[in-house]
Amino acid sequence: MQLEPQRILVAITGTVEGQRALEHGIRLAELIGAALIGLVVEGRLPTAPATVAEVDDAHRAREPFFDTITTLAVDQAAEHGIELEIHRRPGPFVRAVCREAHASVVDLVIIGRPRSILGLPRVASLTHRLDCPLLLTP
Amino acid sequence: MIQQILIAWDGSPPARYALDIAIDFARRYEAELVAASVAHSPAHAETEGDRAESVDAARQYLEETLNAVADRAERVGVPLEHVIIEGDNPAEDLLHYAHEHGIDLIVVGHHRNRRPGRFLLHGLAERMIAHAEMPVVVVSDEPDD
Numbered sequence: 001m002q003l004e005p006q007r008i009l010v011a012i013t014g015t016v017e018g019q020r021a022l023e024h025g026i027r028l029a030e031l032i033g034a035a036l037i038g039l040v041v042e043g044r045l046p047t048a049p050a051t052v053a054e055v056d057d058a059h060r061a062r063e064p065f066f067d068t069i070t071t072l073a074v075d076q077a078a079e080h081g082i083e084l085e086i087h088r089r090p091g092p093f094v095r096a097v098c099r100e101a102h103a104s105v106v107d108l109v110i111i112g113r114p115r116s117i118l119g120l121p122r123v124a125s126l127t128h129r130l131d132c133p134l135l136l137t138p
Numbered sequence: 139m140i141q142q143i144l145i146a147w148d149g150s151p152p153a154r155y156a157l158d159i160a161i162d163f164a165r166r167y168e169a170e171l172v173a174a175s176v177a178h179s180p181a182h183a184e185t186e187g188d189r190a191e192s193v194d195a196a197r198q199y200l201e202e203t204l205n206a207v208a209d210r211a212e213r214v215g216v217p218l219e220h221v222i223i224e225g226d227n228p229a230e231d232l233l234h235y236a237h238e239h240g241i242d243l244i245v246v247g248h249h250r251n252r253r254p255g256r257f258l259l260h261g262l263a264e265r266m267i268a269h270a271e272m273p274v275v276v277v278s279d280e281p282d283d
Contacts, residue, residue: 024273027139032166117268123276127263128250133159133277136267 009106011097012038012086014069017112020137022073025110030080034107038073038084039100040066043091094122098129110135140167144241146232146262147173147220149203152247156277157207160245163275164216169242171211173220174235175200176228197222229265236272243273250278 010025012018022038029036042062070086077084087104089096101109113136114120127134145160147153157173164171177196179189204220211218225231236244248263266274 031139113267113274120264120268123267124264127248127276127278130278133275135273135275137273138271 007035007037007104007106008108008110009037009039009097009101009104010110011093011112012040012069012073013112014065015112017115017137019112021110021112022076024135024137026077026080026082026084028108028110029077029082036077036082036084037100037104037106038070038077038086039097040070040086040088041091041093041096042066042088043093094125094129097126101130101132107132108135109133110137112136113138140169140242142170142172142239142241143167143243143245144232144236144239145171145173146228146244146246146266147175147200147204148228148247148262149175149200150247150249152249152277152279154207154247155279156245156247156275158210159275159277161211161214161216161218163243163245164211165214167243171216171218172239172241173204173218174232175204175220175222176225176231177222178224178226178228193224229262229269232262233266233269236270241272243275244270245275245277248276248278 008025008029010021012022025036028034066088070088074084074086087100089100097109097111109126109130109132111126111134114123123134123136140163143160143164145153145157147157160171163169177193177200179192200222201220208218221235223231223235244266246263246266263276267276
């Protein structure tokens with residue numbers, strides 16, 4: 001286990017919790033000179049699309065959202081002199097985070113704390129599957 | 139930003155993993171590091187004498203286990219303070235301490251396994267995550283397969 005975080009992965013979700021996680025990641029990367037990777041997880045598509053066109057529509061409808069949160073995150077990091085590398089991966093969230101953490105060989109993962117206790121199984125699953133520490137911001 | 143870090147110390151292998159991470163964070167942040175433990179008596183302690191005896195035994199165990207690894211902090215120049223709280227609810231007692239003392243970051247160890255329990259967080263880590271007002275770092279030990 002790498003003890004000194006040189007590469008940090010932060011989940012960018014577009015939520016208040018995700019924003020706090022990003023802010024913490026930026027401050028930490030700034031402080032210790034670590035590389036910061038932002039992960040945008042594109043969640044599941046509509047559960048029962050009838051046609052390929054419906055899937056395409058869903059893709060198109062959410063593109064602006066992911067583009068916006070990506071741009072905002074990169075700009076926010078740039079204000080602190082941090083170059084934020086964005087990776088967009090398909091969901092589910094836990095699998096995407098674990099795969100990205102492994103592929104990018106990160107030493108620390110930062111996510112926002114779930115809003116309710118219903119999100120704790122997701123945190124549990126992450127802690128069991130990640131090879132590195134998990135930092136949850138309130 | 140982060141000036142005081144608390145590591146939840148119970149002497150277990152996950153806590154030892156977590157200590158290494160906490161030391162590293164403290165060194166990076168140039169923060170103070172506090173190992174906080176809760177010495178609590180078992181529910182079956184029937185008398186005040188039993189209770190005092192078990193608390194003393196817990197206190198001794200916590201001190202000995204931390205002393206055995208405290209040199210890890212000394213080697214990298216991180217002062218490590220050990221605080222032992224007497225109480226019956228480790229998660230609440232540690233969170234209360236963290237709140238009262240302006241702790242900025244909590245580090246907690248967590249034992250993981252590959253069994254169905256992987257969808258559950260156990261005890262201390264779960265309560266810390268659910269109720270802490272400050273960031274919490276969860277450090278898992280090696281899976282026991």
